[in-house]
Amino acid sequence: MHKVVLTALAALGVVGILGMTNATTADASSKVNNYINDKNIKPAKITKSVWSGFPKNKYRHGKGKPEGVVIHETANPSSTIYNEIAYMKRNYNNAFVHSFVDGSRIINIANTDYLSWGVGFPGNARFVQFEQVEVHSKSAFAHEVANAAWYTAYLLNKYNLKPNDAAYDGKGTVWSHGSVAKHLGGSSHTDPVGYYSSTGKRYFGQKYTMAAFYQMVKKYYNAMNVKHTKLVSATYKSVNQQAKLSSKYKKYYLYNHVKGANKNAKRQSWSKISPKVGKTYYIDMVAKKTGSTTWYRIKPSKNTTSKTRYWVYSGNLTNIKDVQTEATATSANVDSASASSASDASSSSSSN
Structure with missing residues (x-):
């Protein structure tokens, strides 16, 4: 968690990167997505490490009834996934999310049946939220995107929600922190847009976008819902x-x-x-x-x-x-x- 940002916005209970544009226009072809597909990258398995110290408050429609998923990014280039988790446990009264993702792990630290404090009001009462830790290689970034997209699809599937990109009208199920800020308020953050853009350009020569990320979410979601077995009579x-x-x-x-x-x-x-x-x-x-x-x-x-x-x-x-x-x-x-x-x-x- 970016400690300076977190402290400054403690009253809002929000996390993420500041000051970037929230453009989500899809590239005709995403080099990151193509790399993931060509290398047949397999998403990490979820590690359950739920901490009992987090508050348990129901979503606005009740326990176990989130309305979508918010994707964050920590805005801390020098932290590790375990540093972030430890820091969040110490400072959960300011902000916390349900899970953390990096290039090799998906770690669930808070019960997703209850809300977290990651985007302020009113988003906290609506969405499951997870953070991505900044990674520093071409392979690690591709693996992180695969992990984050698969985990988003997994959460949608778990809570019987269909993929719908919220960037355009603020009525979907897949949200960046920036889309929440734009359509619902609660903060001025735009993550993970800036991180995706700069990291994609650095390692793939092309900005990565939330629109391209959404395409990966749909791919994983559709694969989860394909009937592979023959129907019985x-x-x-x-x-x-x-x-x-x-x-x-x-x-x-x-x-x-x-x-x-x-x-x-x-x-x-x-x-x-x-x-x-x-x-x-x-x-x-x-x-x-x-x-x-x-x-x-x-x-x-x-x-x-x-x-x-x-x-x-x-x-x-x-x-x-x-x-x-x-x-x-x-x-x-x-x-x-x-x-x-x-x-x-x-x-x-x-x-x-």
């Missing part, structure tokens, strides 16, 4: 059952379709069904995946017209009572034929 049965939510439900996930049996299946937030161990939910359809698991489509009410329906793995439920079983249909075209209501109801309920 399933047998669907309409039923009239009820069950209680198991104490093990947090080990599993809620889905809008049967996982592995529908290409559009995505995780959903448990908050959509107001989860509570022992609470009764109603089942209107059962799916048996070929050679695999049993899934149930649940709704919180007996009301047959309710559109709030989601698919859960059988391990989420207990005390299942079969009140009435109706006709059985196979899954060949379950979302477009006799069992189309499974997709229609679940898609309508998840509108995410």
Whole structure:
């Protein structure tokens, strides 16, 4: 952390570099991105080193509900990632972020389910934030960009957010500190724009931009969401059952379709069904995946017209009572034929 800058702006709780333009126009071809792709650079794995001393304050929409990711840069050419982390722990009352990235590491130091103090008001209550430490070689910079872009994509994926560059209208999910300052206020910082520009020019003969960085984020995000496995078939049965939510439900996930049996299946937030161990939910359809698991489509009410329906793995439920079983249909075209209501109801309920 740049100690002079941090001290001067302690009241705002902001970090980063000052005084650079926030231009984000994409180059026709980014030499940094091409280098990463040509060298097939693999991002570092996340090191979890969460410190319990950081405050735990909820985002404006609640715990675990950030609205995007802010990318910072420390503005300290002589520090190391461990120096920065140690300094931040000592001075967290002024400012802190969730993670640090350099050319070989991604270190998560604060729980991303809670807000950090890196961009002032109102951004702190909205975004996961991480710092990049300045590096000093062509390879290190390329690796750092890869790590930062992959980590941004990872966070978006984790919190069910889609990539959207906020630089142009201030309404996206991928933010530089400069974009936050421009569109939301809270500070006058523009990082990491200046660092990207000067370092890209020094080692690659071309300024690196946030627009080029965003292209790498999209690349990693899309790779995370490609379905590499062949979808399995399933047998669907309409039923009239009820069950209680198991104490093990947090080990599993809620889905809008049967996982592995529908290409559009995505995780959903448990908050959509107001989860509570022992609470009764109603089942209107059962799916048996070929050679695999049993899934149930649940709704919180007996009301047959309710559109709030989601698919859960059988391990989420207990005390299942079969009140009435109706006709059985196979899954060949379950979302477009006799069992189309499974997709229609679940898609309508998840509108995410």
